[in-house]
Amino acid sequence: MTIVDTDLPERYRALLLAALDCVVTMDHRGSVVEWNPAAERTFGWSAAEAAGREMAELIVPPSLRERHRAGLARYLAGGEPVVLDRRVEITAMRRDGTEFPCELTITRSTQPGAPLFVGYLRDITERHTAEAELHASRARIVTAADDARRRLERDLHDGAQQHLVGLAMTLRLARRKLFDDPAFVAELLDEAIGDLSTATGELRELARGLHPAVLTEGGLQPALTSLAKRAGVPVAILAAPDERLEPTVEITAYFVVAEALTNVARYAEASSAEVRVQRVGGVLHVEVRDDGRGGAELGAGSGLRGLLDRVSAIGGTLFVESPEGVGTLLRAELPCGS
């Protein structure tokens, strides 16, 4: 049973009963006068149990109770209201003692006689969790970008740059020996050509890793084919869209497949993999399935975690089904307009 004054107009009663937010009323002694169904659900006290009890005991954590009581007493003694008629965030407490973040407004009803205080409370745990996850995800995206830049610097330093430095030394030596030892110079020039070709190849690989030109030029179909060719296991492309999609959708789908195939080659011990990328309405479905050992988890490797952030950033979802011994299915759903 819910306490809502039966003398109230029916519409007000309906409003309290249907409200998703907790609506509770407290008298000047701090006792519960009204307690709607949302309050029952949120705090775990039925309206019958709450009626007449001190509000502070029911919903205010012990550590904050004295402050609550003192605030009420100060206001009743003529003090300036501190929390009335504005939105505040507080910590509230459920019947089982668990505490949760709550947003609250309290207003004083204007009927004659002793004051009544009506409070609207909303459990904002989910919002806080979502905000925390959003912050964490943003931080991971920034970290991933920093890591990628660091990796790029290291790859350039360890790869092409070393070859080019070696090339410069070889050419300087060749110039010095040009007239003394032409046969040696010919040898040096051959080596220089080799170094240059290696450096060019490494730069090409690096550029492809940053953003695959084949994707920009031809879209997902040729880009996926190119990924499949370079994969460590045989890969069958079962479906790939022949239309062009938003660049962010294309690159995200590409990286989902690239990361999945990298994981297949590194960890799955699979004999083959299948890729299926299909647009159904406004959603691009990306699936990579292998017949390996399974056991992959979304939170396990930073690769999949990073992929989840990337997919989430464009409003998509990422799933992994990876039963031990059966293989892994990595599936992403990316919104791609209608």
Place this chain on the structure above:
Amino acid sequence: MATTVLIVDDHSAFRSRAKRMLEAEGFEVVGEAGDGASGVDAAQRLSPDVVLLDLQLPDITGFEVAEAIAARPPSPAVVITSTRESDDYDARARRSGACGFVSKAELSGAAIEELLP
């Protein structure tokens, strides 16, 4: 007698090019090492006149290697080199007990000799 050199660098392609260049310029390359720890060992074991030392090694930095070499006699002259460049590398190299820094882009026997005491 030729000036003897130990090359400490984790890139074998660089070591081989540097070796050939230095030998063509009259140096004698007496050893190579691919990381800091083996560089410190080789410096003591081979007692070269010069250690040509890369700054970015897989285990420790060239500055740390230079300090370790300086602390253990016979403490040969150390020249630090890198593909990276920074204004303070030369001063940091000298603080760590090396003779100085020369970028790999400018590396030559003459550039090394200029830094030697």
